[in-house]
Amino acid sequence: xxxxxxxxxxxxxxxxxxxxxxxxxxxxxxxxxxxxxxxxxxxxxxxxxxxxxxxxxxxxxxxxxxxxxxxxxxxxxxxxxxxxxxxxxxxxxxxxxxxxxxxxxxxxxxxxxxxxxxxxxxxxxxxx
Amino acid sequence: xxxxxxxxxxxxxxxxxxxxxxxxxxxxxxxxxxxxxxxxxxxxxxxxxxxxxxxxxxxxxxxxxxxxxxxxxxxxxxxxxxxxxxxxxxxxxxxxxxxxxxxxxxxxxxxxxxxxxxxxxxxxxxxxxxxxxxxxxxxxxxxxxxxxxxxxxxxxxxxxxxxxxxxxxxxxxxxxxxxxxxxxxxxxxxxxxxxxxxxxxxxxxxxxxxxxxxxxxxxxxxxxxxxxxxxxxxxxxxxxxxxxxxxxxxxxxxxxxxxxxxxxxxxxxxxxxxxxxxxxxxxxxxxxxxxxxxxxxxxxxxxxxxxxxxxxxxxxxxxxxxxxxxxxxxxxxxxxxxxxxxxxxxxxxxxxxxxxxxxxxxxxxxxxxxxxxxxxxxxxxxxxxxxx
Numbered sequence: 001x002x003x004x005x006x007x008x009x010x011x012x013x014x015x016x017x018x019x020x021x022x023x024x025x026x027x028x029x030x031x032x033x034x035x036x037x038x039x040x041x042x043x044x045x046x047x048x049x050x051x052x053x054x055x056x057x058x059x060x061x062x063x064x065x066x067x068x069x070x071x072x073x074x075x076x077x078x079x080x081x082x083x084x085x086x087x088x089x090x091x092x093x094x095x096x097x098x099x100x101x102x103x104x105x106x107x108x109x110x111x112x113x114x115x116x117x118x119x120x121x122x123x124x125x126x127x128x
Numbered sequence: 129x130x131x132x133x134x135x136x137x138x139x140x141x142x143x144x145x146x147x148x149x150x151x152x153x154x155x156x157x158x159x160x161x162x163x164x165x166x167x168x169x170x171x172x173x174x175x176x177x178x179x180x181x182x183x184x185x186x187x188x189x190x191x192x193x194x195x196x197x198x199x200x201x202x203x204x205x206x207x208x209x210x211x212x213x214x215x216x217x218x219x220x221x222x223x224x225x226x227x228x229x230x231x232x233x234x235x236x237x238x239x240x241x242x243x244x245x246x247x248x249x250x251x252x253x254x255x256x257x258x259x260x261x262x263x264x265x266x267x268x269x270x271x272x273x274x275x276x277x278x279x280x281x282x283x284x285x286x287x288x289x290x291x292x293x294x295x296x297x298x299x300x301x302x303x304x305x306x307x308x309x310x311x312x313x314x315x316x317x318x319x320x321x322x323x324x325x326x327x328x329x330x331x332x333x334x335x336x337x338x339x340x341x342x343x344x345x346x347x348x349x350x351x352x353x354x355x356x357x358x359x360x361x362x363x364x365x366x367x368x369x370x371x372x373x374x375x376x377x378x379x380x381x382x383x384x385x386x387x388x389x390x391x392x393x394x395x396x397x398x399x400x401x402x403x404x405x406x407x408x409x410x411x412x413x414x415x416x417x418x419x420x421x422x423x424x425x426x427x428x429x430x431x432x433x434x435x436x437x438x439x440x441x442x443x444x445x446x447x448x449x450x451x452x453x454x455x456x457x458x459x460x461x462x463x464x465x466x467x468x469x470x471x472x473x474x475x476x477x478x479x480x481x482x483x484x485x486x487x488x489x490x491x492x493x494x495x496x497x498x499x500x501x502x503x504x505x506x507x508x509x510x511x512x513x514x515x516x
Binding site: 008061 | 439440441443444447448450476477480509512513514515516
């Protein structure tokens with residue numbers, strides 16, 4: 001499997017690996033199952049209208065690690081509203097993923113959207 | 129880069145390359161050109177190489193047929209035997225852990241109407257001789273059992289398997305690609321009829337292989353088993369009519385030289401690679417938990433190690449290693465698990481989380497220690513990264 005340097009760098013020296021402890025503004029989203037061979041979990045912490053922290057955990061192939069890592073990188077310090085512009089196509093293009101690996105980009109984005117939605121829900125519950 | 133994938137291929141030994149070079153240059157003749165010195169020189173070189181390859185397996189030179197590699201040798205053995213015995217027999221026996229170069233020809237013959245029995249292996253990767261005996265009948269034309277497995281290094285009981293085949297009049301073929309030059313292999317002691325080999329697994333060039341084909345013995349009292357294959361390539365009748373086509377003279381010269389080096393250095397090299405393999409395993413076990421060896425350590429190629437690391441994705445492990453070249457338990461980019469590991473009973477995710485290491489002639493202790501440390505570090509990182 002030929003990977004771009006973007007993928008290789010994120011696999012060999014991953015940044016933002018981890019989980020955020022439950023708390024104000026923290027949301028988590030997850031895609032995939034162990035049986036499927038890929039599990040991507042994204043955690044974000046929202047403060048006001050901004051995602052101030054993003055972390056990821058992955059069980060899966062290099063493309064999955066790179067996709068989750070890139071998504072976490074893009075989310076951090078991003079307005080919550082901008083997170084909705086995150087698409088699998090952007091991930092595929094940035095990482096130059098082969099067609100047979102595009103599904104992990106969809107999983108990473110789905111996990112990210114869930115995380116942001118959950119964080120927003122927690123934020124809104126806090127304010128009610 | 130550290131290369132620990134010597135079961136995939138090996139670098140050409142400098143001594144082999146030196147032997148080959150003249151046959152790309154001033155000695156470029158076609159070994160089939162009988163009318164002039166260029167052809168004679170090429171032919172002489174081929175015959176020298178034939179004897180060298182034969183000596184590696186305890187055979188006579190005349191019994192060695194050169195091919196383009198082991199895949200072609202396997203196809204010639206299996207299809208050639210089936211075609212020769214068609215009408216008289218209709219059954220073939222092989223093993224689930226064979227290389228695709230055996231299983232795929234067997235599959236083609238099955239689609240053509242042959243009955244093919246594929247025997248399972250136990251958790252150590254070994255065949256059960258009782259099951260093999262039960263599977264072979266008076267209708268069996270050929271039994272094919274790999275001498276040494278390319279993924280888990282398992283050494284099968286070839287002599288016993290050959291005897292069981294012969295007891296019912298079946299011929300016996302073994303894919304000995306990974307065995308020859310690494311462990312003692314004598315066609316007479318094993319009583320094998322057909323043996324596939326290739327140069328590039330023993331520090332020779334790619335594109336040169338051979339099939340040993342037993343000829344009827346003329347010794348008094350010896351068995352009269354007459355293994356007559358039907359050629360799969362027509363066009364000139366080269367190699368006793370069994371494999372037409374211009375011979376790859378430089379490749380064959382290289383094969384011969386590689387075979388001679390392997391024969392003379394085998395014992396020392398086996399001891400060295402075994403010690404390095406054991407050192408690698410010990411280091412991995414001391415630095416990482418959840419390390420399981422696939423296959424038995426008892427009947428195994430000296431330089432082979434295949435291990436599963438619980439809780440990691442094998443592809444991610446492989447890519448994360450970066451400067452260490454090994455292969456994984458995935459069969460292809462579609463992340464299908466190795467059929468060999470599945471045959472051992474591994475689940476898909478465990479098969480995919482496996483690495484195969486192949487220690488080689490130039491592998492050093494420093495490289496082994498580095499590999500153990502790096503693998504352990506990467507495994508720890510991937511496990512920490514995992515949400516499950």
